[in-house]
Amino acid sequence: MPPVISRPITFEHYREPLGIGESSPRISWQSEAEPDWVQSGYEIEIRRSSQVDRFVITSSDQILVPWPAEDLRSRESADARVRVTGTNGLRSEWSDWATVETGLLNADEWVAVPISADWEEDPEAEKQPPLLRTEFAARPDVVSARLYASAHGVYEVEINGQRVGTDILSPGWTVYGERLRYYTYDVTEIINEGTNAMGVWLADGWYRGRLGFHGGYRNLYGTDLSFIGQLEITYSNGSRETIASSPDSGWRASKGPIIMSSLYDGEEHDQRQEHAGWTMPGFDDSDWSGVVSNLRDPHTLVPAEGPPVRCTEEITPVRVERKPDGRILLDFGQNLVGRLQLAGNGTANTSISVRHAEVLQDGELYTRPLRDARSTDIIHLASDGSFRWEPRFTIHGFRYAEISGWPNDFNAENVTARVYHTDMQRTGTFECSDPAVNRLHENVLWSMRGNFVDIPTDCPQRDERLGWTGDIQVFAPTASYLYDCSAMLSSWLKDVAAEQLPDGTVPWYVPVIPGGPMWTPIRPGAVWGDVAVLTPWTLYERFGDTAVLERQYSSAKAWIDLMDRLSGPGHLWNTGFQLGDWLDPNAPPEDPAAALTDKYLVATAYFAWSTQKFSETAHVLGKAEDAQKYASLAADIRRAFTAEYVLDDGMMVSDAQTAYALAINFDLIEDSRLLQMAGDRLSELVSKAENRISTGFAGTPAVTDALTKTGHVETAYALLLEKECPSWLYTVEQGATTIWERWDSQRPDGTVNPGGMTSFNHYALGAVADWLHRSVAGIAPLEPGYKxxxxxxxxxxxxxxxxxxxxxxxxxxxxxxxxxxxxxxxxxxxxxxxxxxxxxxxxxxxxxxxxxxxxxxxx
Missing domain, CATH: 2.60.420.10 (Maltose phosphorylase, domain 3)
Incomplete structure (x- = not known):
């Protein structure tokens, strides 16, 4: 039987290749064929306007193959299809056509500027977001219409009363001064002949909203709240008309019904301040204000690479409890990230508030772990009758919610929890005969979903939600199996490079915000800084794309060179501030860096491992001199590590699980006899601890692999299956539905850990799922992209x-x-x-x- 192209062809890593930033996008496809069929060549047809060009290539490649035609121009659309030929001469039919379209590839093509309301605001106060609107005319012969949109803040657009797109919190969070994403929308079907209206909702988001712990900081990127929009309408005769955001093109501004919107604190909406019909033509905006322009270098406007944040699931409560005082307590049965949609019959001037929390204590919401995040949404109803409402510009991490002020009878149909995260394609599954392990894997999955909200965050609920570099560094292999996160993480790594200091220091979290005395000034730290080397390597290993290695090469090299300078001629990184094996369960709650394993052992181990991987990166990219130089350096570091931390009997100076796990998993013990003795000692330590875990962020991803590698796979299973605290299944036994920040975020007596940082949704300790995928199910890459x-x-x-x-x-x-x-x-x-x-x-x-x-x- 001839082969078949089994799925639609793809361009780069896009799920939706509209408004892309590449003029020559690489193409990938999948084929199905008889087992002995092997591709020997392929043909690609590119259709542009009425011209079709065919390209015949002799190659077995099918992943990210070069664009064969002339580069695409800005705004240009092209169709592509593929057919393949085997070594036996059997050839497939042509695939279906797939369409790709570029965005605005050149800065000088932007005529839109940021516009905001022209009234004065207190820059330090919590501000009421404005609405913006304009009207425009369209001729009857519209062929296509594209809206290119971004904002200082976050935005949603409506045209003629219809929402544009399904994304939320766009344009997301980047290092705004260097990179501000824009999204491209096909709005052809909602443009009418004659007069049209466009309206824009705005809110603070990450741009000027409160961010960070210790009360947070406002206006980190600016004080304005601005929309950047360029609507381009193309007609049948080829002419193009542009409606752009600018102060002299009829835009008007007014206060809207959103009184306050905060990612941490929630949203307050007053229906009594709504403007009925304001996104429809003919609305009277004569009492609205004008707009002013703000600054934005168009060179910093970049097309979005990864998918946006969207609603991916809806959940109804599994339990509804009416309290004697009228409050309604909801349990959704799953710790999730999103917000509630309320629907029912209301009473005029009634105010309904919704508070959120991950856990209960004594039957009530327990909000102490939220710290300074109020996590409360409020709606003020304008009239009697039915209503449906969901906040627009906030999200919460919660399993439980409490509603106050509900005006009538309440049942589960009155509320829906809508789950939001970056809309990546699900790629990996795992299951086994043990329901508790399956629940653990589900918990890992849900923690990834809750923390992949535009950037990879540490937690989704408290006054933090930052892109901690160490967390994603240890979790990226697991994430890359569960979802196609290649585009999202590749985009975020560009921000890592943008925030990297001139000396090579990688911040603890990206984008950077002030963090108080512990995190400011920015200092180099192992595990966290190694994201610059190890996460690009993971993406290359799992998705087969050398481009991410090339883009991040300078960043990775700067980090390695910094560690080399800090370690000196002895090749031991044994000075300076380190978090080490962060959140080792043996550390006291008030000092989570006080692990059993020497923090400098951890730092030197990572120095060796990252240097080795950087050498391999250089080899892949054909940089032979660097490949040799850093391979030699990695060997020197391994020898220094062994001399300093490994004893003659295979014991280690830090006689702790993490020390052995890193030394074994990072190939730091080259003597096979000592390696086996180290593995035996690790197994002894696990047994001595009655199979309880004794690792933090650094050791947890390595410990089961180290046991497996040295012939102690049953000890690894015993560690996995232990149910006493601390262990993975202890959390499952306690009813967890996501991965916890601490092994004992909830203690055996049911109380919450008293530590100031106690999240119930952190994915880092769920990095063990990568071992489940590779060593239990047995699926691992031997060559990049699973070739x-x-x-x-x-x-x-x-x-x-x-x-x-x-x-x-x-x-x-x-x-x-x-x-x-x-x-x-x-x-x-x-x-x-x-x-x-x-x-x-x-x-x-x-x-x-x-x-x-x-x-x-x-x-």
Whole structure:
């Protein structure tokens, strides 16, 4: 049978290739074929206007292949399709056409400027966001209409009363002075012949809203709240008309019904201040104010790379409790990130408030972990009758909500929790026969969803929600299996480079905000700063894209060179401020950096590992001199590490789980005898601790792998399956539905940990899921993008089966093992275009090609 192009072709890493920033976007596809079919070449047709060009290429490549035609111009749309030919001569049919369209590729094509209301405001006060509107005429022969939009703040646009797009909190959070994203919307279908109206909602967002702990900071990026919009209407004769945000083009401003909107504190909406019909033509805005322009270098306007934040799920409460005083307590059964939509019959001048929290204490919302985030939404109803309302410009992390002031009878149908996060494609699954482990994996998934809200944050609920670099550095391998986060993280890494100091220091969180005495001034720190090297490498390893390595090369090199300078000729990073194995459960609540493992051991281990990976990065990019230089440096660091921290009997100076885990997993012990002794000691420590975890942010991603690598896989399973505190399944036993910040965020007696930072939604300690995917289900990349796959599951008597699936760039990989009496059955599927190395217990490594494979072995 001939091969088939099995999914729509894609451009770069876009889910929606509209308004892209690349003039020559790379193309990818997936194919299905008989197991012995191997691609030898492909043809690409590019259709531009009425011209079709065909390009014939002899190559087995199918991921991110070069754009074969002339570069696309700004605003240009093109269609592409592919067919492939095998070494046996069998050729596929053409794929369906797929469309790509560029945005505004040149700064001089922006005629729009930031506009805001022209009234005076107290820059330090909490301000009422304005509405902006204008009207414009359109001829009858509209062919296409595109809105290019951004803001100082966050925005939503309506045209002729219809919402434009489904995204929220756009344009997201970037280092605004360097990079301000714009989004492109196809609004062709909502432009009418004759008069049209466009209205814009604005709010503070990250631009001028309160950010950070210790009360936070306002106006970090500016004091104005401005819209930047360029609507371009193209007619059948090829002419184009532009309606741009500018002070002299009929734009008007007024206070809106949103009294206050804050990412931390919530939103207050007064229906009595609404302007009925204000986004429709003919609205009387004669009493509205004018607008003024503000500053924005158009060179800083960049097209969005990743998908926006959207509602991805709706959840109804699993329990509704009416308190004696009329308050309504809701339990949604899942700790989530989003906001509530309320619907019911109201009474004029009634005020309804909604408070949010992740946990209860004594049957009431427990808000202390929120610190200074009020997390409260309020609506003031204007009239009797039905209403439906959801806040626009805030989100909350919560499982529980409390409604006060509800005017009538209430039931579960009156409220819906709408889940919001960056709308990435789900790619990976895992399951096994143990329901508690499955719940743990679900908790990891939900923590990722809640913290991938435009940037990868630490937590979604309290007065923080920052892009902590160490958290995503340890979690990126897990994230890259669960979702296609390539575009989102690649974009964020550009901000890492933008915020990096001239000496190479990587901030603790990106974008940077003032952080008080602990985090200011910005100082270099291991684990966190290593995001500059290790996260680009993870994206390359998992998605097969060398471009992210190229873009981040200077940033990564600057970080390695800084560590080299700080370590000096001895190659030991043993001075300065470090967080070390942050949140080791043995550390006291008030000092989470006081781990069992020497913080400088952690720093030097990461110095060695990042340097090795940077050497490999240089090799991939063909930078031979750097590859050799940094490989030699990595070897020197490993020798220094062994001499300083590893004893002659395989013991380590820090006799702690994290010390052994890092040394083993980072290949820092080159003597095989000492390596095995270190693995044996790690296993002893785990058993001595009665299988309780004793690692923090640095050790947790490494400990199960280190045990597996040294032949102690059953000890790794024992560590995974332990249910006493501290352990992964302790949190599940306590009813957790997301990963906690601390191993004991909730203590065995049901009380919340008294530490000042106690989140119930942090993904870092969920990095163990990467081991579940690779070592339990058995799916790991051997070559970038899973071009070559390692199928190496480690069955255990604790499970009767385990399985995983991954939609890799080449297609879906499946791996399953199942215990049946005295035998094990392995089933795995290898997608077309790839091969797999298979390593099963008790067998030698063997190679297989594409197709479905079944193997049965005796126990």
């Amino acid at each position: 070559k796959i390692l199928i190496a599951p480690h069955p255990t008597e604790a499970f009767s089966y385990a399985a995983g699936t991954l939609m890799s760039p080449y297609g879906e990989i499946q791996s399953r093992w199942e215990r049946d009496g005295q035998s094990l059955t392995y089933t795995f599927t290898v997608p077309n275009g790839t091969t797999a190395s298979v390593l099963l217990p008790g067998q030698d490594l063997f190679e297989v090609g594409a197709g479905e494979h079944h193997i049965r072995t005796d126990l």
